[in-house]
Amino acid sequence: MTRLVTTAVLGLGLLVGLGSCDSRRPSGASSLQNEAAMVAEESLDERLLGIRFVDVTEEVGLDFVHDSGSGEDYSLPAIMGGGAAVFDYDGDGDLDIYLINSGKAPPGGSGPGTVRNRLFRQESDGRFSDATESSGLGDAGYGMGCAIGDIDNDGDLDVFVTNWGPNALYRNDGPGEDGQVRFSEVSAQMGIEGDDFSTSAVFLDYDRDGYLDLYVTQYVNFDPRRVCTQEGGRRDYCGPTQFAGVPDTLLRNLGGRSFLDVSREAGIARAAYAGLGVVSADLDDDGWVDIYVANDADPNSLWINQGDGTFVDEAIVLGAAFSGYGVAEAGMGIAIGDSDEDGDLDLFVSHLVQETNTHYENRGQEGFEDTTAELGFATSSVSSTGFGTAFFDYDNDGDLDLVVVNGAVKRRSGAHPVHGEWFWSPYAERNLLFQNTLVETGRRGFIDVSGEAGPLTGGLDVSRGVLPVDIDGDGDLDLLVTNIEAPARLYRNEGGSSGSWVEIRVLDSRLRREALGAKVTIVTAGRRYVRHAVPFGGYLSGAEGRIHLGLATEETVQRYEVRWPDGFEERFSGGPARRVVELRRGEGQ
Numbered sequence: 346m347t348r349l350v351t352t353a354v355l356g357l358g359l360l361v362g363l364g365s366c367d368s369r370r371p372s373g374a375s376s377l378q379n380e381a382a383m384v385a386e387e388s389l390d391e392r393l394l395g396i397r398f399v400d401v402t403e404e405v406g407l408d409f410v411h412d413s414g415s416g417e418d419y420s421l422p423a424i425m426g427g428g429a430a431v432f433d434y435d436g437d438g439d440l441d442i443y444l445i446n447s448g449k450a451p452p453g454g455s456g457p458g459t460v461r462n463r464l465f466r467q468e469s470d471g472r473f474s475d476a477t478e479s480s481g482l483g484d485a486g487y488g489m490g491c492a493i494g495d496i497d498n499d500g501d502l503d504v505f506v507t508n509w510g511p512n513a514l515y516r517n518d519g520p521g522e523d524g525q526v527r528f529s530e531v532s533a534q535m536g537i538e539g540d541d542f543s544t545s546a547v548f549l550d551y552d553r554d555g556y557l558d559l560y561v562t563q564y565v566n567f568d569p570r571r572v573c574t575q576e577g578g579r580r581d582y583c584g585p586t587q588f589a590g591v592p593d594t595l596l597r598n599l600g601g602r603s604f605l606d607v608s609r610e611a612g613i614a615r616a617a618y619a620g621l622g623v624v625s626a627d628l629d630d631d632g633w634v635d636i637y638v639a640n641d642a643d644p645n646s647l648w649i650n651q652g653d654g655t656f657v658d659e660a661i662v663l664g665a666a667f668s669g670y671g672v673a674e675a676g677m678g679i680a681i682g683d684s685d686e687d688g689d690l691d692l693f694v695s696h697l698v699q700e701t702n703t704h705y706e707n708r709g710q711e712g713f714e715d716t717t718a719e720l721g722f723a724t725s726s727v728s729s730t731g732f733g734t735a736f737f738d739y740d741n742d743g744d745l746d747l748v749v750v751n752g753a754v755k756r757r758s759g760a761h762p763v764h765g766e767w768f769w770s771p772y773a774e775r776n777l778l779f780q781n782t783l784v785e786t787g788r789r790g791f792i793d794v795s796g797e798a799g800p801l802t803g804g805l806d807v808s809r810g811v812l813p814v815d816i817d818g819d820g821d822l823d824l825l826v827t828n829i830e831a832p833a834r835l836y837r838n839e840g841g842s843s844g845s846w847v848e849i850r851v852l853d854s855r856l857r858r859e860a861l862g863a864k865v866t867i868v869t870a871g872r873r874y875v876r877h878a879v880p881f882g883g884y885l886s887g888a889e890g891r892i893h894l895g896l897a898t899e900e901t902v903q904r905y906e907v908r909w910p911d912g913f914e915e916r917f918s919g920g921p922a923r924r925v926v927e928l929r930r931g932e933g934q
Contacts, residue, residue: 396740396778396794397840398801398824402832406472409833412448412460414487417768421567422509422542423447424582424754424772428490428810428885429827432502434480434517435526439467440816441476442825444833445488445506445885462488462506471817479525485513490810490885494548494557495858496535497601502889504528505559507543512561536603541591542567545885548861549625549634551611552654553911555856556598560613560636562620563591581756585619585641592617593638593646595656612656618643622679622883626690627862628707632912634862637665639676639694639883662712665692665705669715674700675730678811679883682736682745684720684781685789688875693722695731695749695884698757702726702734702749716789722779725793729774730754733811733884737822741844741895743872744781747791750826751776752807769830773805776826784897801826801836810886815893820846820923822893827886845896845922851878851907853930859890860930866906868919869899896922907933 413423427445434441441464448460461483465473477483486508496503501517514537515528542564548557565588573583592614596604608614622639629635633650637660640646644667647660660666668674675697684691685706692705692713701723705713717723729751736745751774778798779791795802801824810827817823821838828834847867853860863878878890896902902919905928909915915933920926 396780396797396799397838398739398778398798398836399839400800400834401837402834405835406474407442407465407833407835408475409444409463409465411444411827411829411831411833412446413830414448414460419573419580419582420569421565421583422487422489424829425544425564426489426809426829426885427827428488428507428545428882428887429812429825429833430491430493430504430882430887431812431814431816431825432493432887432889434464434502434504435466435520436501439469439818440814441466442473442816442833442835443482443491443504444827445485445491447488447509461485467816476525479523479527481528481530482515485515485530486510489543490545490887492546492548492559492882492887493880493889494559494861495856496548496557496598498556498856498858499601500857501526505546505548505561507546507561507885509542509567511540512537512543534603536605537596538606539594541594543594544621545623545883546887547623547625547636547880547882549636550862550910551595551625551634551636551650551656552597553633554598556601557858557861558598559596559604560623560625561594561596562623562638563593564621564641565589565619566591575756579756582754584754585643588619590617590619590640590643593620593623607654611654612658613648616646616658618646620646621677622694624679624681624692624879624883625862626681626877626879627864628690628692630689630709630864632908634910637679637681637692639679640673641675641677642673643676644673645676645694664712664714668701668703669717672700674703677730677732677884678734678749680734680736680747681879681883683875684736684745684747686744686783686872686874688873690877693734693736693747695734696726698730698753698755699727702731720789721791721793725777725779725795729777731777732809733826733886735811735813735881735883737813737881738893738895739778739813739822739838740780740840741821741846741897742784743844743874743895743897744783746781747779748801748811748813748824749777749779750808750811752809752829767830769807770805772807772829774807775805776802776808778802800834806831806834810882810884812881812886812888813893814881814888814891815848820848845898845900847894847896847902847922848925849876849878849892849894849905850925850927851890851892852927853909854932855930860910861890862910864908865892865928867894868903868906869896869901870903871899902926905933 426447466476618640636648648656680693807829
């Protein structure tokens, strides 16, 4: 939500980006990709006909409408939330949905006090039932987002909720005598303190001691008494530049018993920016997980893990702090994945209207390069404000596509209500879907296929979070999208399951949990894929670290190679595709 870039400057930036295109092919391009370069362009058009995302929200009983709490008071937190989580909270093998609300009274204020976060349990018939009351996950404050992880290595998943005000940590206590899984609020007991304006969070094992630590982005030192207006004096939401930034928080897990704030000792507290999206993965491939933060109107942060408990922000040095033309943009959400299939992790950051979203290509020791215009992202994103975003292979062809969900933060000039006199209609925007053309053409690039994606991109909402997950277990990735003052919407993918696939869970039996941060190489007859066990959720949203890999027409995996978070390497035999595979440490060849 940075100050608007003028049209002249934006145009110059696009020309600079186009003029500096690097047309080289990714170093990891295989013979199969070379053959694909000969595919006729008509085949690409034919694939577009298979895009089908169907809104099944009502069909599956997902009955949730977000409450912004104080939206018409133009309180900044109301325009930012809320997020979601998708995870198997009860261990029955299917995925459940947790949705964050923002309607509870803010810190020091008065409010309805009845608006709650909601937990929906997936039943055996694919429908969802409300399990909020029995779970104890309802009352968590003025909600923003959440993260999922096993904090005590007991084999079940716990929940961390970020708020405007005190955050909440919920320990999964497993099923009670009645068989219902319950969570206990253990924030004070576990040393979770502070009442800042927190946004996104991510679990990671930064010190490789076997316990999941927690990184929490902090937004700004918000003062609700501040009044902001547009030109002409009309009231509207303030932006982050109206307030001081706040350092993010790094909490070290002390053996599953408590957390200790090590932000200062680790070096994180040296920066006081307006933090929004966050992801954690080994971005420099040295065996230690790093942290990337999308900052709003400030330079992004790339905290490189030094392996001794400290981090150094190398975003400027490595080319991931600014756009390619040297501007600090309004960083919102982050997508992370190997978008060019060269074996390392690339980054995509969503931004404000009149800025382009930015694709940072990982060039190894050379750092990151802004390849936004080169890959075809620039034009489509100028007219929208992006929030949640994710790389995911929606058509199971083996390369990563991209989704961006949008919603304005300033009243759009000339906007008219789309739902009668709905207050939020001037902020509603269409979502975007991009198809990766690497497999089809052998060339790096994305095409905007939003016009083919049906309700996912055809409607108008003020969208915030997005999670790609195989909610129905049919082998392709569906999408959960959260919206301000509107239903959370579940879009079922009905066009991707024709391609082959495998879902991989990387488990450390010693720790009784997912090995977040593990690097997995999947070898087939025609290709080598590199994927990391990191959860989706770069803006306010969290999920498990399951790896979903599209295999196109290949029906067999030859082998799996795992580099575990502590550096230990292991091989596993392959087998048929179209199934869920668990790679358990110590059980490989």
